[in-house]
Amino acid sequence: MSYLNESFALLKKDIKCELRTRFAANAIFLFAFTTLIVISYSIAPYRIDEPHRPFIYATLLWIILVFSAFSGLSRSFVKEAEAYTEDLLRLSTQPEVVYTGKMLFNTTLLLLLELLIVPVFLLLMNIRVGHAHYLILLLLFGGVGLSATTTMVAAMIARARVKGVLFSALSFPLTFPLLITLIKGTEKSFMEADIVHWDEVRVAVAYIIVIGVLSLFLFPIIWRD
Amino acid sequence: MSYRLEINNVAKHFDRLLLFKKIDAMVEQGQLLTISGENGSGKSTLLRIIAGLLKPSRGDVVYFNDTLRLERSQLCSMMTMAAPAINLYDELTAHENLTFLATIKGSREKHRKIDSLLEQVGLARFKHELYGIYSTGMKQRLKIAAAVLNDPSFLLLDEPFSNLDENGRQIVLQIIAEQRRRGCTVIASNIKEDIELGDVRIELS
Numbered sequence: 001m002s003y004l005n006e007s008f009a010l011l012k013k014d015i016k017c018e019l020r021t022r023f024a025a026n027a028i029f030l031f032a033f034t035t036l037i038v039i040s041y042s043i044a045p046y047r048i049d050e051p052h053r054p055f056i057y058a059t060l061l062w063i064i065l066v067f068s069a070f071s072g073l074s075r076s077f078v079k080e081a082e083a084y085t086e087d088l089l090r091l092s093t094q095p096e097v098v099y100t101g102k103m104l105f106n107t108t109l110l111l112l113l114e115l116l117i118v119p120v121f122l123l124l125m126n127i128r129v130g131h132a133h134y135l136i137l138l139l140l141f142g143g144v145g146l147s148a149t150t151t152m153v154a155a156m157i158a159r160a161r162v163k164g165v166l167f168s169a170l171s172f173p174l175t176f177p178l179l180i181t182l183i184k185g186t187e188k189s190f191m192e193a194d195i196v197h198w199d200e201v202r203v204a205v206a207y208i209i210v211i212g213v214l215s216l217f218l219f220p221i222i223w224r225d
Numbered sequence: 226m227s228y229r230l231e232i233n234n235v236a237k238h239f240d241r242l243l244l245f246k247k248i249d250a251m252v253e254q255g256q257l258l259t260i261s262g263e264n265g266s267g268k269s270t271l272l273r274i275i276a277g278l279l280k281p282s283r284g285d286v287v288y289f290n291d292t293l294r295l296e297r298s299q300l301c302s303m304m305t306m307a308a309p310a311i312n313l314y315d316e317l318t319a320h321e322n323l324t325f326l327a328t329i330k331g332s333r334e335k336h337r338k339i340d341s342l343l344e345q346v347g348l349a350r351f352k353h354e355l356y357g358i359y360s361t362g363m364k365q366r367l368k369i370a371a372a373v374l375n376d377p378s379f380l381l382l383d384e385p386f387s388n389l390d391e392n393g394r395q396i397v398l399q400i401i402a403e404q405r406r407r408g409c410t411v412i413a414s415n416i417k418e419d420i421e422l423g424d425v426r427i428e429l430s
Contacts, residue, residue, distance in 0.1 A: 002331050005328065006331060009325060009329050013317070017314060085312050085313070087308075091277075092305075092329050093301055094301060097329065225280075
């Protein structure tokens with residue numbers, strides 16, 4: 001219980017600081033809305049053949065979400081390092097609490113981004129979702145998976161000189177398998193055909209478990225060294 | 226319970242630059258260790274090594290509770306440090322900063338102590354103001370308050386009197402006196418009167 005209480009205290013602190021500065025939210029939401037508007041104007045629904053639409057829409061949706069996330073989530077640890085509060089956390093609590101708290105904060109931001117961007121995207125591109133429940137599960141588990149990975153990478157790059165480049169370079173190969181799965185699943189959710197095995201949701205859940213367990217083992221080493 | 230801190234043959238070098246070597250000291254419960262030396266002699270570095278924020282090139286620092294050697298994971302709730310290079314959160318008020326620290330240190334019962342501590346360091350009137358707009362002296366007072374919030378068994382202070390007026394200095398001296406009854410204290414300073422407070426002294430050259 002104490003572990004969870006401490007992680008939620010960190011989440012609460014980060015939300016409070018974010019609401020007062022909009023440090024990450026501005027970067028993420030501005031990037032997302034700009035990309036969304038550009039895409040909706042340049043690739044309007046009528047420019048794509050009907051059979052190709054689900055795949056292209058799914059790809060565009062995840063490109064917007066992933067690159068928006070990359071633009072802001074890297075800041076979670078960089079901000080602590082730049083404000084000289086990193087050692088305060090290091091001395092005050094266990095590394096696992098820091099990882100969980102930061103991951104919860106990044107997940108909150110990402111799910112909020114999805115909540116705002118996805119309905120607008122569906123509306124602007126005039127998409128009829130065949131399986132809404134499947135899309136919701138993919139967005140939920142995709143968001144958690146992406147934030148679990150980016151939180152870990154953000155901690156690794158916090159003290160590097162070329163933070164932005166390094167963050168994308170490290171995050172991309174780690175999130176690639178998840179991204180491909182999410183695109184495939186989202187394409188299915190946009191189609192009318194029945195979804196039988198829920199393969200993509202299962203892969204996303206397995207990805208979260210693997211990354212989560214690995215992070216909880218690796219994070220203390222990164223955090224203390 | 227009796228706390229003890231041992232520094233055994235500690236050395237630190239950055240590449241070829243040797244900062245210090247063969248540092249040995251033992252601080253018993255109720256004692257105060259002072260670390261002094263010229264600018265660049267490695268006072269803050271040694272304090273960071275004692276806190277476990279930096280690895281020594283040689284030797285080790287060991288914490289004891291009676292005869293029981295304390296693990297790193299146990300120290301989070303027992304050891305605190307205040308230093309110029311360790312900040313509190315600019316976006317939070319003084320009260321919010323202390324509430325957050327009490328919670329993540331797993332000492333929620335200390336929430337009751339926050340108001341009296343803010344009163345003691347003379348910041349009660351400003352407890353709902355953002356830490357970011359505090360003066361450097363007020364920030365220093367709050368850092369000291371944050372360091373003693375959970376009644377630490379090991380208290381490490383880097384330049385604890387910097388930026389403080391005479392009243393602030395007396396408050397910190399009182400806090401150090403209270404800490405001496407509770408556990409071990411380590412201070413890094415250049416000021417003669419601060420160094421003279423020490424029962425055990427390390428002078429870096």
